[in-house]
Amino acid sequence: MTDLNPLAALHRAGGERHDLDRLRARLVVRAGETDLLDVAYRTVDSPLGPLLVAATPRGVVRLAFAVQDHGAVLRDLAARVSPRVLAAPRPLDAVARELEEYFAGRRRTFDVPLDLQLVHGFRRSVVERLPDIAYGTTASYAAVAAAAGSARAVRAVGTACALNPVPLLVPCHRVVRSDGTPGRYAGGEAAKRTLLALERDVHGGPA
Amino acid sequence: MKEPFEHVVAAHGATVLRVCRAVVGPHDADDAWSETFLSALRAYPDLPDDANVEAWLVTIAHHRAVDVLRRAARAPLPVGDLPERPADDQPLDRDLWTAVAALPDRQRRSLAYHHLGGLPYAEVAALIGGTAQAARRAAADGVAALRRTYGTQRTDRTADGPQRPRAAEGAQRPHTSDGRRHACRTSEGSTP
DSSP states (O other), rough: OOOOOOHHHHHTOOOOEEEEEEHHHHHHHHHHHHHOOOEEEEEEEETTOEEEEEEEEEEEEEEEEEOOOOEEEEEEEHHHSSSEEEEOOOGGHHHHHHHHHHTTTTSOOOOBBOOOTTTHHHHHHHHGGGGOOEEEEEEEHHHHHHTTTTTTTHHHHHHHTTSSBBBBBBBBEEOOTTSSSSOOTTTTTHHHHHHHHHHHHHHHHHO | OOOOHHHHHHHHHHHHHHHHHHHHHHHHHHHHHHHHHHHHHHGGGGGOOOOOOHHHHHHHHHHHHHHHHHTSSSSSSSSSSSOOOOSSSSSOOOOOOHHHTTHHHHHHHHHHHIIIIIOOOHHHHHHSSHHHHHHHHHHHHHHHHHHHHHHOOSSSOOOTTOOOOOOHHTSSSSHHHHHHHHHHTTGGOOOO
């Protein structure tokens, strides 16, 4: 059974996972040092399933739920931000920690810098106002439209929330229908209910 | 539309590592691989969307391998001072790298770029000079030479049989580790 085919041996000699993992880790470090890491990403486990978080050197640019298809989100980032996209946990350690604290009920606002380059115009002004809605409270789409300076743009507010590139970090889940029902959410309506319940419990719980 | 670079590394990292190991030897392959992917990452946004990514990477690997060998100012070391391998990894096939490093430069590159990197002979010729026919001949000569040297030196099936004791067999081998290393250092001198 001695295999003396040198080409087969050379083919076998390049694909050890251990070596490639080590080389990939080294590439990420070198890319960061040479300003070539345009988009770093990792996944973070959460009660809502795995979350994809991606950051540029300016800040977190994208957060996506599993239902949004992480592969599609990465391809979208490659097309809209930069194709220099690499899995790199280190630059996302801070946001991973803050998300963990949030889901544990120990954090009410996020401190990590955001990069909102994926939102423009009216949608941008909506997204920038959403952090004004305090933890544990909600606002109606109509109220947010009014606050963003265009009371009749209720539908546009709905779109802005649906397309919020950094849900959770920018709390679009706190925007609900006028009748008090949660309404739609990028992570699914059930995820929105879960988040509102978490915040209500923590907010209303013992100080 | 371009794939995220992460997918490029995942899809082609192993191929580029094979090419680098064959061209510069396992000792310097890590450096050549890193330089290749760093260069590729830098140039990636400007790569045409319909480009053959693997051929592009192999071409970059060729240039970075030239740099790595030039910096070291020597021919490939087949084994060198490799770090200790973890127990679950395949043992290093020293015979294989010794045989590859002993090939004349053009044969080793033609073989690596075509058989491991998938480049057509015309593109191999564009990298190493000469005609496509000459590149084809060099690759064939390289494979034939490997079949002779690698085949005659091997007495067990190292690559398939992890952790198999080799000490007893090693005693019957024609080269000590020092002799092997010395033999490989001279391979650059055999090319015109």
